[in-house]
Amino acid sequence: MKMKGRLMLLVMLVVAIALGAVSYYGIGEDGQMSAAQIKQGLDLSGGVDIVYEADQAAVTEEEMAAAISLLQGRLDWNGWTEAEVAKEGDKRIRVQIPGVENAEEAIQQIGKTAQLSFADEAGNVLLTGDMVRNATKQVGAMEQNGPSAPYVALEFNDEGKQRFAAATASNIGKVIYIIMDEKVISAPVVQAAITDGQAVITGQFTGEGAEELASLIRAGSLPFNLNVIQMKNVGARLGADALSAGIRAGAIGIGLVLLFMLFAYKVLGLAADWALLIYMGLEVIALSVLHVTLTLPGIAGIVLSAGMAVDANVVIFERIKEELLQDKTLRSAVKNGFSRALPAILDGNVTTLIAAGVLFFLGSGTVKGFATTLMIGIIISMFTALVITRVIVKGLIYAGVHNPKYYGLRTK
């Protein structure tokens, strides 16, 4: 028995140390699963979050794709490569730029109306974006029996057709620049005069590259404007302060809990603390592996679920104390304590899960972050409070820590 108990404790010790090491250093060279890999929300990293909406009742998928390419292109050209662009609903686009220094400049840069033009080598504008009727990615052979390759097909309106015919006629063998926001996005060489308003741009395109170029050209003739309907800008300093304060507060708060449990429940408290440390390790790894974006309320969610983890142990330990007072043996007291406390613990966690679940599905932004960490935390904490603590307590008893006094019995 003593051997078995020591073995159980040893395994738990190894688990705790391993989880601690993994959550701190991670696995492999890029530190997978470590705390450093957890993605930070804009309220922690600082940055801007903007939601644009097309000011037109019906917007096609193609038009939205073009608008997204435009925003993506502008972000790339300005060096905000960390930025993310995502479609929301039918006609909204959310842009997130972490760590941007001058947020207002960024907002104005990416939000302006698209300026697409075609120019010759001397820089003279030949025609403008509104004369392009459509631009699409196509795949096909460029010459007879040639290999199939992606290319971009352009279609002009009547005015564009005439202008393009004149432009190509006088620029054969030369380059025509396609310019978006003063940035050359394509520089095809004119091979022949094109008079039917149907041009193709070929080159070493990948499918994606052709799609991107077509989208950008389409964005030059978007029939709608993108209005900012929501904007949030968090200064980088505030974000950094928020993160360090959050981590410090979490560490101090959890430190206090560890001490409190040790004083209030002695040996049982040690088991709970041990389980709580394992919980922290598992939580960090879960956040990292599940690619959860950590927000400030998210940190609060983690801390709150740590409190819930301790609660489960408190319910169990109070039960064990009562059982001991009724002269039960230590082993049966522990057994009954765990089994009798179970329904109450399950109920409590289920109701909190209901609240967190509703927040997750209906909330947005930071509230979602809170709900996510709370849910993950509750699930992990149930496991550590019920299973891990139990193994440790049993291990301690088997290993020879028998005196009921250490388990909270005061009277005898």
Next chain:
Amino acid sequence: MKIIENRKIFFAVSVVLICIGLAAMALNANAGRGALNWDVEFTGGTSMELDMGGAFENDTLEDIVREVTGQTSPQIQQVIGTNSVGIKLQSIDSEMRVALMDAVTKTYPDAELTEANDISGTVSGEMQQAAIKATLIACVAMLLYISLRFRDFRAGGSAIIALIHDVLIVLSAYALLRIPVNQSFIAVLLTILGYSVNSTIVIFDRIRENKSAFQTGHAAEKINKSVSQTLARSINTSLTTLFTIGAIYILGVQSIKEFSLPLIVGIVAGAYSSICISGSVWYTFLPKIEKGEKA
């Protein structure tokens, strides 16, 4: 513990606290500031938070804001004990925000924008609806769960009354302390709901377990004993949660303070309601024969 015997005192304390909160809401509404301190997330508009970098005059700042934006009633509020200030406006665009910051830094060169929010009417309307929907769905879901779990409408009903009590106390705190009501408000409410139900269930579970130990007509003793048996748990759990949330409140930045303060109020209210209110309400609902009174 003589919980049941003192139930009228407990009820009175709660009613008084809630009335103070309601009165604060009425007074605020009368003063034209809104019953609660609605954030732009729910009303639409622009909010900016500035670190002024040193001492400043509220009135001077207000004049600058009026002049640049042309708005007659900007709300300007200093964060107590800091050089930070919050400005709430009708929605202004990026150009005007830049112009405003330029004007502010002309007078206060060390001023720095720490946070800015701009919410259009469409989005604030959607957020309002989502918030109401989330709260209602969560309440109904918990109600269903509690009724299923207890199969006793008296127990379920008392748990719900305790919940409503906690929500009202937290609302009072929002009204009295003028804590901004935004998305976090919903998160706070639902967390408190979950937390409070949890504590109440632990006590009610015990009451049910003690059923066989007491004869009919001794409901007061039964409830008192159950509350006493779970008292250490109720207090210890609230303490450990308060340690963590308290640390976050004391050390956190402004936005997280606004989130953790009502949570602290809610956790204390939840502990109080589960110990002093929920069992007492259940007792009030019981038929006379179980109370040991003559029917």
